[in-house]
Amino acid sequence: MSDKQEPALSRERAEYLRKVKIRKYSIFATRILILVAVFAVWEITANLKLVDPFITSQPSRIIRTLVNLYREGDLFRHIGVTCLETVAGFLMGTILGTGIAILLWWSDFISRVLEPYLVVLNSLPKIALGPIFIIWIGPGPSAIIVMALAISLIVTILEVLNGFLSADPEKIRLVQTFGANRLQVFTKVVLPANISSVINALKINVGLSWVGVIVGEFLVSRAGLGYLIVYGGQVFQLDLVMTSVIILAVAAALMYQGVVWIEKKLTKNRQIYGQL
Amino acid sequence: MAEELVDVRNLGMKYQSPNGEIDAVRDVSFTVNKGEFVSLVGPSGCGKSTILSIISGLLKPTSGSVRIGGEWVRGTSRKVGYMLQKDHLFDWRTIYQNVLLGLEVRGTLNRESRERVLGLLKTYGLYDFKDKYPNQLSGGMRQRAALIRTLAVNPDILLLDEAFSALDYQMRIAVTDDIYGIIKSEQKTVILVTHDISESISMSDRVIVLSKRPATVTAIHDIKFNLEKRTPLACREAQEFPGYFNTIWKELDVHV
Ligand SMILES: Nc1ncnc2c1ncn2[C@@H]1O[C@H](COP(=O)(O)OP(=O)(O)OP(=O)(O)O)[C@@H](O)[C@H]1O
Ligand SMILES: [Mg+2]
Numbered sequence: 001m002s003d004k005q006e007p008a009l010s011r012e013r014a015e016y017l018r019k020v021k022i023r024k025y026s027i028f029a030t031r032i033l034i035l036v037a038v039f040a041v042w043e044i045t046a047n048l049k050l051v052d053p054f055i056t057s058q059p060s061r062i063i064r065t066l067v068n069l070y071r072e073g074d075l076f077r078h079i080g081v082t083c084l085e086t087v088a089g090f091l092m093g094t095i096l097g098t099g100i101a102i103l104l105w106w107s108d109f110i111s112r113v114l115e116p117y118l119v120v121l122n123s124l125p126k127i128a129l130g131p132i133f134i135i136w137i138g139p140g141p142s143a144i145i146v147m148a149l150a151i152s153l154i155v156t157i158l159e160v161l162n163g164f165l166s167a168d169p170e171k172i173r174l175v176q177t178f179g180a181n182r183l184q185v186f187t188k189v190v191l192p193a194n195i196s197s198v199i200n201a202l203k204i205n206v207g208l209s210w211v212g213v214i215v216g217e218f219l220v221s222r223a224g225l226g227y228l229i230v231y232g233g234q235v236f237q238l239d240l241v242m243t244s245v246i247i248l249a250v251a252a253a254l255m256y257q258g259v260v261w262i263e264k265k266l267t268k269n270r271q272i273y274g275q276l
Numbered sequence: 277m278a279e280e281l282v283d284v285r286n287l288g289m290k291y292q293s294p295n296g297e298i299d300a301v302r303d304v305s306f307t308v309n310k311g312e313f314v315s316l317v318g319p320s321g322c323g324k325s326t327i328l329s330i331i332s333g334l335l336k337p338t339s340g341s342v343r344i345g346g347e348w349v350r351g352t353s354r355k356v357g358y359m360l361q362k363d364h365l366f367d368w369r370t371i372y373q374n375v376l377l378g379l380e381v382r383g384t385l386n387r388e389s390r391e392r393v394l395g396l397l398k399t400y401g402l403y404d405f406k407d408k409y410p411n412q413l414s415g416g417m418r419q420r421a422a423l424i425r426t427l428a429v430n431p432d433i434l435l436l437d438e439a440f441s442a443l444d445y446q447m448r449i450a451v452t453d454d455i456y457g458i459i460k461s462e463q464k465t466v467i468l469v470t471h472d473i474s475e476s477i478s479m480s481d482r483v484i485v486l487s488k489r490p491a492t493v494t495a496i497h498d499i500k501f502n503l504e505k506r507t508p509l510a511c512r513e514a515q516e517f518p519g520y521f522n523t524i525w526k527e528l529d530v531h532v
Binding site: 173 | 377
């Protein structure tokens with residue numbers, strides 16, 4: 001099974017592998033090309049005044065804005081505030097959501113009772129609750145985190161609970177033949193069989209937490225990327241808005257990759273939850 | 277005189293659901309002696325699995341009772357090992373971790389029981405595969421692993437519910453022989469549920485024929501072969517086999 005002892009590749013095989021490799025590289029190269037082209041066209045049309053850089057901004061101005069923000073010492077403060085709020089919202093949404101999902105799995109009665117409430121809360125646009133949170137909690141990071149939590153919580157509960165409920169009843173029966181109690185059914189079958197649905201919930205949560213935090217910052221904050229965007233819009237400084245949006249895109253992508261990395265670690269190392 | 281181990285007395289089961297009542301088992305009585313291999317044969321859906329579930333203690337009967345070694349069955353018993361239709365090996369556990377499942381759940385995982393399980397894996401040819409995952413094993417080996425998982429908790433009685441029916445025909449004949457050998461060398465008492473007449477005759481000391489739903493006992497046959505060494509495969513070839521087959525076939529009264 002090890003690659004080392006594999007016999008010399010046949011010519012067809014080598015040819016095939018070469019093609020696969022070329023394809024992989026050309027896809028990657030094309031992606032880079034698109035990115036470069038978009039920024040180049042943007043820069044050039046702005047320079048030629050084909051578009052108005054006052055409205056569209058342009059890459060060189062964005063870089064200048066970045067440098068200025070950095071010089072004034074604000075860049076990492078804004079990024080830090082937003083990322084911290086997002087991570088807090090994300091962690092709380094995941095932990096609380098999974099916890100509540102476990103509770104609902106545990107008690108079919110509670111789950112049935114709460115079902116209509118969850119449905120209503122799930123379809124309610126949580127952004128509408130923003131002003132309520134601000135009044136209750138006060139304008140500041142806490143209100144923003146609660147906003148992020150509100151947006152991701154219900155989805156997490158529903159997603160994870162669905163996973164738990166889809167656990168194979170015959171596998172549950174199997175551990176019951178050994179006399180397993182409900183806790184053992186959960187730890188031996190339901191949870192390990194559903195690591196993937198928990199991770200899926202994490203992935204959805206990352207995106208939702210960003211939405212919650214940015215909306216929250218739109219509403220109340222004095223710092224953060226959402227604040228920069230709103231402020232930039234109000235003073236009609238598109239450079240600031242575009243810069244913030246691009247930072248946001250990078251940060252969100254990095255965080256998503258973080259979750260993918262955790263997923264890889266977990267699925268690669270099956271031993272970890274084999275021990276459960 | 278043979279020692280009576282399982283006593284099923286006037287068993288009845290009516291399932292309740294919002295859509296109505298299903299009369300699954302009615303007044304079923306039989307006993308199983310220590311070391312005996314007994315089969316329950318019946319048409320599909322007649323209530324065979326229901327009877328096994330009740331014996332295992334997973335299901336409470338609506339009437340009648342089961343005693344194992346003189347004790348009333350209330351909830352799952354440590355004396356009973358239950359093997360379901362499919363192997364249900366967990367694909368997130370290695371074979372070794374899989375066969376330890378019952379011990380973990382019962383809280384009897386210790387050095388001694390680990391040694392025993394390793395011994396079982398060695399004896400029955402799975403030791404070299406103990407760190408593999410189930411999807412790396414053949415169907416027959418998976419079935420053997422499932423049996424070892426059941427044997428690991430050292431039950432006196434094995435309940436097998438169509439334990440071979442998930443396999444294709446060729447595999448099934450081979451696995452039947454294999455598993456039969458293991459069960460006999462471990463000297464277990466077995467109750468096997470099947471709708472396969474040949475399977476029941478080839479493995480059992482006694483065959484209990486059940487009627488259509490609700491299950492009642494139609495007939496009980498002692499199965500005897502004049503063989504030096506009894507194996508399911510040899511039984512299928514034996515001259516007594518067709519006689520038993522025809523009798524039971526008629527009793528099952530299958531209409532197409
Ligand atoms: N939990 C349940 N609730 C309601 N009805 C049930 C339940 N379990 C089984 N039944 C019904 O009871 C009858 C007997 O079921 P059982 O599974 O015992 O039959 P079986 O002989 O094992 O069938 P098969 O050959 O398909 O395995 C069937 O009609 C089935 O639909
Ligand atoms: Mg059945």
